[in-house]
Amino acid sequence: xxxxxxxxxxxxxxxxxxxxxxxxxxGGDITTAATIPASLLLDGVVASRxxxxxxxxxxxxxxxxxxxxxxxxVVERPDGSRVSPGDIVFRLKGPARAVLSAERVALNLLxxxxxxxxxTAALVEAVRPFPARIVCTRKTTPGLRMLEKHAVRAGGGxxxxxxxxxxxxxxxxxxxxxxxxxxxxxxxxxxxxxxxxIEVEVDTIPQLAxxxxxxxxxxLLDNMTPEQMREAVRxxxxxxLVEASGRIRLENVNxxxxxxxxLISAGWITHSAPALDLGLDVKSSGESS
Numbered sequence: 001x002x003x004x005x006x007x008x009x010x011x012x013x014x015x016x017x018x019x020x021x022x023x024x025x026x027g028g029d030i031t032t033a034a035t036i037p038a039s040l041l042l043d044g045v046v047a048s049r050x051x052x053x054x055x056x057x058x059x060x061x062x063x064x065x066x067x068x069x070x071x072x073x074v075v076e077r078p079d080g081s082r083v084s085p086g087d088i089v090f091r092l093k094g095p096a097r098a099v100l101s102a103e104r105v106a107l108n109l110l111x112x113x114x115x116x117x118x119x120t121a122a123l124v125e126a127v128r129p130f131p132a133r134i135v136c137t138r139k140t141t142p143g144l145r146m147l148e149k150h151a152v153r154a155g156g157g158x159x160x161x162x163x164x165x166x167x168x169x170x171x172x173x174x175x176x177x178x179x180x181x182x183x184x185x186x187x188x189x190x191x192x193x194x195x196x197x198i199e200v201e202v203d204t205i206p207q208l209a210x211x212x213x214x215x216x217x218x219x220l221l222d223n224m225t226p227e228q229m230r231e232a233v234r235x236x237x238x239x240x241l242v243e244a245s246g247r248i249r250l251e252n253v254n255x256x257x258x259x260x261x262x263l264i265s266a267g268w269i270t271h272s273a274p275a276l277d278l279g280l281d282v283k284s285s286g287e288s289s
Contacts, residue, residue, distance in 0.1 A: 003080035004153040006058050011146060016062045018143070019105045029101040040096040042285040046110070048083040049277035053121045055079045055151035056113030061090060063106035068098030079117070079154040089278060096285060103280050112144075113151040114276035119269045120155025122250055127257035132264050134253075135160045135243070139267035148270045160265055168192055169220070170200040181207055185214045199243070208232050212239060221261070222246050229259035 046060070054077055061073040071094030077083060089110070092099055123134045134157040140148045149159045161167045170184045178184035181200060188198050199218035202208045205228065211219055212235065221232050223246035236242050243263040244256050256264055 003078055004150065006079065007146070007150055009058070009062060012059050012062055013066070015143060015147065016059055016105070016109070017066060019109065020063060020066060020102065023105050024101070029097070032097050032100045036097050036100065037287070038095075038097060039288045040285055041094060041288050042092070042096040042099055042282050044092045044099065044280055044282045046089045046092070046107070046278055046280050048087045048089060049085055049279060051084050052082070052114055052118035052276040053155050054081045054083055054089060054114055055117035055154035056110045056147060057089060059113070059147060060106040060110040063102045063109065064092060064094075064099060067102040068095050070094050071098055071102075079150070080156075082121075092280075095288075099280075107278060107280065109147070111275040111278050112141075112273075113147055113154075114278065115273040116148050116151035116270055117155035118276055119273035120152045120157040123248075123253050123264070123266060123269065124156040126250055126253045127264065129254075130257035130260075132244075132257040132261055133158045134269075135263050135265045136270050137245075137265050137267040138163070139271045141271065152269065155269075157269070158263075160263075168196060168198045170198070172201055172203070172222070175200075181210045182214045185211065185216060189215075199241075201245075202232075205231060205235070208235060212236065216240055218243060218263075220245055220265075226255050226259050229256065229261055233260040 057075050057079050061075055064071045064073050071092060073090055073092055075090045076088050120134060136149055136152040136157060137160055149162065152159060168188045170188060175181050175184050178187060185200060192198060197217040199220055200211045200216050201220040201222050202211055203222040208219060218241035220243045221229055229244055233242055241263060242261045243265055244261040245265045248256065248264055248266040253264060
């Protein structure tokens with residue numbers, strides 16, 4: 001698996017800065033200020049306590065640097081790398097106060113995003129015998145979508161649309177309020193720009209037939225059984241991308257991929273993935289000269 005391109009710091013910094021400001025509150029880290037001399041320096045590492053896939057290393061490193069540019073952060077393993085318990089993710093050296101004050105924000109981001117990447121990688125591995133790709137959804141933590149979708153890529157998955165303006169996805173409520181699948185598709189075709197893809201959600205075979213007759217770029221099979229998915233793939237016959245969605249889990253994703261669908265989307269990999277356990281270990285400390 002190729003490693004994902006790092007996100008530019010200018011994109012990540014506002015999110016990390018906001019998280020630091022939230023944690024520092026109105027008076028800064030009063031515990032660290034009271035207990036740690038301003039002249040104390042430390043050497044430390046952030047290491048993994050579990051096996052998993054890394055994501056969010058740049059965001060975590062930036063949390064330390066934003067609090068004090070004097071902190072040296074050396075990333076040992078970039079996003080997309082697999083780690084085992086005890087593996088060092090990055091090394092830190094600098095003012096102890098700033099390191100401790102940034103620790104929680106850095107680890108919150110890192111542990112959560114590694115969890116997203118690890119969950120994604122598990123699904124990707126489960127469907128490896130088949131060409132289906134694992135994709136995320138818009139079910140993301142408010143404010144963290146960019147980072148979570150990057151974490152999906154770090155885990156070997158692909159991104160669905162980033163927002164409502166990326167592509168057209170006609171869902172069941174759109175269909176109900178527009179008066180039917182055909183009317184919804186026709187309206188979208190008239191309104192869409194020439195490079196905007198149109199996908200429609202269907203939950204029955206007759207709905208799929210109507211969508212194909214009208215013409216779309218992709219169809220989303222919502223909560224269909226594997227048998228229905230296989231029939232749907234045969235009906236589509238390459239005329240559109242076929243996405244499977246609804247209650248996708250590690251236990252059933254292989255069976256879904258075996259139906260021949262092109263994409264398998266799972267919302268839980270961003271909104272409910274268990275955090276990966278990583279921690280800061282202080283190796284040594286001393287007064288600055």
